Amino acid sequence: MHTYNVTHLNQLESESIFVLRETAAQFERPCLMFSGGKDSIVMAHLAAKAFAPAKTPFNFLHVDTGHNFPETIEFRDRFVEKLGAQLVVGLVQDSIERGTVQEETGPDASRNGLQSVTLLESIEREGFDACLGGGRRDEEKARAKERFFSHRDAFGQWDPKNQRPELWNLFNGRMAPSENFRVFPLSNWTEMDIWQYARLEEIELPSLYFAHEREVVERNGSLLAVSEFVVPREGENPAKETVRFRTIGDATCTGAVRSNASSLDEVIQEVAASRITERGSRADDRRSEAAMEDRKKQGYF
Amino acid sequence: MTEDKNYLEMDLLRFTTAGSVDDGKSTLVGRLFYDTKSIFEDQLEAIERSSKQHGDENVNLALLTDGLRAEREQGITIDVAYRYFATPKRKFIIADTPGHIQYTRNMVTGASTANLALILVDARKGVIEQTKRHAFIADLLGIKHVAVCINKMDLVDYEQPPYEQILKDFGDFASRLDNVTELTFVPISALKGDNVVERSENMPWYKGPSLLYHLETVYVGSDANHVDARFPVQWVIRPHSDEHHDFRGFAGRVAGGVFKPGDEVTVLPSGFSTRIKKILMADKELEKAYNPLSVTVTLEDEIDVSRGDMLVKPNNQPKVDQNLDAMLCWFSSSKKLVAGSKYLLRHTTKDVQAIVTEVLYKVDVNTLHKVEDDYEFGMNDIGRVTLRVSQPLFFDTYRRNRNTGSFILVDSFTNETLAAGMMR
Numbered sequence: 144m145h146t147y148n149v150t151h152l153n154q155l156e157s158e159s160i161f162v163l164r165e166t167a168a169q170f171e172r173p174c175l176m177f178s179g180g181k182d183s184i185v186m187a188h189l190a191a192k193a194f195a196p197a198k199t200p201f202n203f204l205h206v207d208t209g210h211n212f213p214e215t216i217e218f219r220d221r222f223v224e225k226l227g228a229q230l231v232v233g234l235v236q237d238s239i240e241r242g243t244v245q246e247e248t249g250p251d252a253s254r255n256g257l258q259s260v261t262l263l264e265s266i267e268r269e270g271f272d273a274c275l276g277g278g279r280r281d282e283e284k285a286r287a288k289e290r291f292f293s294h295r296d297a298f299g300q301w302d303p304k305n306q307r308p309e310l311w312n313l314f315n316g317r318m319a320p321s322e323n324f325r326v327f328p329l330s331n332w333t334e335m336d337i338w339q340y341a342r343l344e345e346i347e348l349p350s351l352y353f354a355h356e357r358e359v360v361e362r363n364g365s366l367l368a369v370s371e372f373v374v375p376r377e378g379e380n381p382a383k384e385t386v387r388f389r390t391i392g393d394a395t396c397t398g399a400v401r402s403n404a405s406s407l408d409e410v411i412q413e414v415a416a417s418r419i420t421e422r423g424s425r426a427d428d429r430r431s432e433a434a435m436e437d438r439k440k441q442g443y444f
Numbered sequence: 445m446t447e448d449k450n451y452l453e454m455d456l457l458r459f460t461t462a463g464s465v466d467d468g469k470s471t472l473v474g475r476l477f478y479d480t481k482s483i484f485e486d487q488l489e490a491i492e493r494s495s496k497q498h499g500d501e502n503v504n505l506a507l508l509t510d511g512l513r514a515e516r517e518q519g520i521t522i523d524v525a526y527r528y529f530a531t532p533k534r535k536f537i538i539a540d541t542p543g544h545i546q547y548t549r550n551m552v553t554g555a556s557t558a559n560l561a562l563i564l565v566d567a568r569k570g571v572i573e574q575t576k577r578h579a580f581i582a583d584l585l586g587i588k589h590v591a592v593c594i595n596k597m598d599l600v601d602y603e604q605p606p607y608e609q610i611l612k613d614f615g616d617f618a619s620r621l622d623n624v625t626e627l628t629f630v631p632i633s634a635l636k637g638d639n640v641v642e643r644s645e646n647m648p649w650y651k652g653p654s655l656l657y658h659l660e661t662v663y664v665g666s667d668a669n670h671v672d673a674r675f676p677v678q679w680v681i682r683p684h685s686d687e688h689h690d691f692r693g694f695a696g697r698v699a700g701g702v703f704k705p706g707d708e709v710t711v712l713p714s715g716f717s718t719r720i721k722k723i724l725m726a727d728k729e730l731e732k733a734y735n736p737l738s739v740t741v742t743l744e745d746e747i748d749v750s751r752g753d754m755l756v757k758p759n760n761q762p763k764v765d766q767n768l769d770a771m772l773c774w775f776s777s778s779k780k781l782v783a784g785s786k787y788l789l790r791h792t793t794k795d796v797q798a799i800v801t802e803v804l805y806k807v808d809v810n811t812l813h814k815v816e817d818d819y820e821f822g823m824n825d826i827g828r829v830t831l832r833v834s835q836p837l838f839f840d841t842y843r844r845n846r847n848t849g850s851f852i853l854v855d856s857f858t859n860e861t862l863a864a865g866m867m868r
């Protein structure tokens with residue numbers, strides 16, 4: 144290999160660190176949206192590297208639907224403490240009680256879409272002018288056109304037809320008061336890159352990502368974990384299976400996959416052989432062809 | 445290294461594609477994805493569902509790239525879409541851009557970060573205006589590798605003469621491209637798969653590699669500038685902790701050349717010189733740093749350095765000037781360039797005020813002729829201008845270094861990104 148060659152993981156790492164540093168430099172009060180999922184963990188890991196040996200200059204923001212896997216919350220608190228970061232939690236339950244959102248009803252009700260309102264309320268309450276998100280362009284087709292620095296108007300809305308052009312390494316984070324930015328340092332990463340980088344850097348991930356035994360129920364093509372939020376209905380047959388999760392989100396709509404992969408090496412092999420995308424197990428994206436685009440326009444992550 | 449760890453050796457190729465649906469661009473991208481197992485079952489199902497809904501008889505692979513509702517409704521690509529696939533050798537980032545003239549600005553955006561431009565030519569139609577426009581933009585944006593895919597070879601019975609004609613026509617015109625150092629022609633059929641991933645048996649007269657083989661092996665390692673050391677300071681790291689009480693690190697991404705601990709460096713604009721103490725990546729000390737690595741540099745002496753400053757080598761300094769000569773591409777749909785008005789200019793990590801002092805000429809992107817009597821400069825226009833900035837910039841020509849030779853203009857009222865510029 145040539146002396147100046149750079150591996151794809153090094154290139155992605157350097158690009159993300161550049162974007163994280165630009166965010167710190169261009170905004171007054173940026174925050175890092177941390178869900179305890181693998182993308183936000185990798186983003187936080189990169190943020191720690193970008194500013195070492197100083198502390199990460201971002202507050203961490205978790206928008207909590209209340210429908211969590213307990214493992215996620217436990218992991219979140221441990222992780223944030225280790226980094227010495229400040230954690231702000233926005234509770235969807237609070238928004239419901241204030242009456243700014245109304246809980247969906249019906250058998251497939253989910254709090255996933257409500258998160259947008261809680262997120263925007265948290266941004267306003269805390270005065271954040273930029274929110275770092277772990278979104279990747281390979282996840283979903285509306286995300287494929289997302290910028291690194293994504294402008295949001297005073298209502299938190301994304302206007303896909305009127306985005307700022309982004310050339311070279313030159314990011315334009317200027318805005319009017321009350322406007323806002325979402326910044327996506329992992330834009331160019333794929334699911335596979337995330338797993339490979341986690342392996343390379345020996346990043347600890349929540350146990351949910353690795354094969355474990357759990358009671359699940361098959362519903363609308365997703366394998367949902369049985370919990371207080373997902374109760375088996377008549378005609379459904381909950382069963383104990385060996386599964387793992389490829390994404391971690393709201394427990395009511397995050398599906399598991401049957402898997403025996405219990406280490407990062409095994410996960411990497413499994414993802415390489417898999418024929419279904421990671422969001423294929425997300426019920427929230429199946430609602431319509433433009434489900435993600437619509438949610439993003441309303442201020443989703 | 446075992447086979448399943450070869451990702452630790454993989455590198456990255458960014459390429460841009462431009463073209464319309466008619467060229468078979470989407471089919472080609474779909475073919476690359478499909479044959480490298482980068483399309484997944486649920487994605488295929490989704491586009492099958494969607495194709496039926498839109499009344500298409502065949503699965504329309506364009507629906508993979510056209511993600512926004514308006515794009516699907518109108519059957520056009522509006523914006524740059526970034527697509528990803530990988531083989532065991534390389535990860536690929538495709539900046540997929542629309543080819544029509546009204547999307548020149550999107551092509552420019554996609555080309556700005558690409559190592560290679562993939563240009564599609566319909567074997568039946570030969571080199572047309574759009575081909576030249578794509579090649580011109582690739583060249584203008586400093587792309588050194590151009591792969592011309594002569595597509596739809598199945599429709600000319602896989603015969604050599606149409607291919608030879610396109611080689612000749614493109615070659616005549618390519619002599620006017622300044623930056624392109626490598627030009628490759630591959631006869632393909634995106635629809636049937638000839639020469640896309642595997643070499644085709646239908647064209648024994650073609651001795652070159654398949655397109656994917658070329659993309660996997662084209663050498664781009666020397667494209668970055670490893671000669672002129674440039675380190676624009678992005679952020680100053682001061683931990684203020686007991687453990688790192690005196691630590692002052694200068695964080696940034698190397699924009700050119702090579703830096704090593706012990707190297708003498710000059711800080712611009714102050715002109716003070718010192719030596720590099722350490723080059724850090726978090727807690728790891730590096731022996732050298734070069735583009736595109738993000739690192740943190742510590743210096744032997746305590747001198748004043750802040751964001752927007754640049755570390756260089758004393759015997760190799762960039763141009764330092766308040767007067768700029770640049771090629772400009774205008775992006776804004778709502779505002780035209782007005783000579784004499786003030787804009788914000790962002791160059792590396794530095795922001796200054798700028799005035800466009802003169803429009804020298806515009807380029808007709810179809811004929812590539814200079815237009816010298818029309819100074820109205822609006823969306824998608826490309827031309828040469830002079831500017832004056834409020835403080836000296838430290839820059840190189842774009843041709844020499846993309847990172848220190850590029851800038852954007854921002855509207856100081858709307859904050860919109862108005863234009864992209866390349867130093868001459």
